[in-house]
Amino acid sequence: MLADLGYAPTNNPAASDMILLNTCSVRGGAEEKVYRRLANLRIYKRDGKKQIIAVGGCVAQQEGDGLLRKLPYVDLVIGTHNLHLLPEMVRGAEQGERRSETTFIDNDQRLDLFPAIKGESRLSRFVTVMQGCDNFCSYCIVPYVRGREISRRSADVLAEVRQLANEGVREVILLGQNVNSYGLKTGHEPSFADLIRLVAEIDGIDRIRFTTSHPKDMSDELISCFGDVPKLSSQIHLPAQSGSNSVLTLMGRGYTRESYLDKVRKLRAMRPDIVFTGDIIVGFPGETDVDFEQTLSLMEEIRYIDLFSFVYSPRPGTKAAELPDDQPRAVKMARLDRLMELQRRHTRELSQPYIGSTMSVLVEGEGKLPGQVSGKADIGRIVNFSGDSSLVGLFVDVKIIKAYPNSLLGER
Ligand code: 5AD
Ligand code: SF4
DSSP states (O other), X not given: OTGGGXXXXXXXXXXXXXXXXXXXXXXXXXXXXXXXXXXXXXXXXXXTOOOEEEEEEHHHHHHTTHHHHHOTTOOEEEOTTOGGGHHHHHHHHHTTOOEEEOOOOOHHHHTTOOOXXXXXXXXXXXXXXXXXXXXXXXXXXXXXXXXXXEEOOHHHHHHHHHHHHHTTOOEEEEEOTTGGGTTXXXXXXXXXXXXXXXXXXXXXXXXXXXEOOOGGGOOHHHHHHXXXXXXXXXXXXXXXXXXXXXXXXXXXXSOXXXXXXXXXXXXXXXXXXXXXXXXXXXXXXXXXXXXXXXXXXXXXXXOOSEEEEEEOOOOTTSSGGGSOOXXXXXXXXXXXXXXXXXXXXXXXXXXXXXXXXXXXXXXXXXXXXXXXXXXXXXXXXXXXXXXXXXXXXXXXXXXXXXXXXXEEEEEO
């Protein structure tokens, strides 16, 4: 959007015409971080320099025009439903106008307001299929800062994917807070499983990923896609959050450890080489040692290839914030350490058997070292190998020769 207004990226903030902070508030500390960063950025604007300072994303949504009041050098505050106003807001700011827009927009008016995401990669792109969330997990601020769940029209999604395919994109990542509830609210749209099948019919798109799935909405129909849609990646991000049923209940997740494991079993039956990634929160209010051991044992049963783990962080306004945040910091950190240690072992143990195997890698650009190129394998792991830029954009068969914690090394 900014490119259309004549702006281009720069590495030099001091000389820039605009600084835009895109913010996240899913865990605490985000607001303070944003205020600290803004205080630091302020020095660039001294001496009456005409520079636009803008704040977007969830912290902007939360703080609203309070940001303009508290910080006289901030020009624009753009909420999560107001991105379409960015062009006129920037034009106004160029004339010295200060403005905050954080009004939520009703779902029936939002359908035409999904901006295309122009990522860095020419070959792999995110495509928004839905936004917002109605789940209200007790710890989570997303429903408050992103608003109600809305599914985009399938016709718009497919048109965007076709357009990307024409531009040479080979992989799409279907994006939403909870992609597998896609279309459920609307009624007249295809299910998420059908949407995947429709995307798979588009020539030129050879790999499809999606994120994030809520385990409770992982339908048999969607699971069956892993059996009969070869373009669907063999990696799935399926956040469990905890392995303890009592914690899951307090979190309001809508599934049990057993039903989660059941979905994993079904997915493995459909796609034996599938790999799982996930999210876990430690130190949720009331989490006992026994609860935590349950989380570790869930990890042992699943064996994630990669895991994002977080210390619970109370978010104002959420239901869990009313529960006593009763775990001492040291306990939370010790749990996180143990969990991460276990995860490092799993990543190592799961990666070793890939050595000697051949993977099809979509080459996206330069590798870690000179003379190397880099890309992603079907299982989502980064693979570096010797090769030149003529390989970029191709699926190349690569033999894996070494496994590192965050990537694999291969050779053609
Ligand atoms: N505290 C800690 N982690 C959280 N997440 C979401 N809200 C919180 C919170 N209040 C984590 C969840 C989610 C991921 C994006 O962030 O694991 O899946
Ligand atoms: Fe937050 Fe995800 Fe739960 Fe929605 S489903 S409330 S985004 S954790």
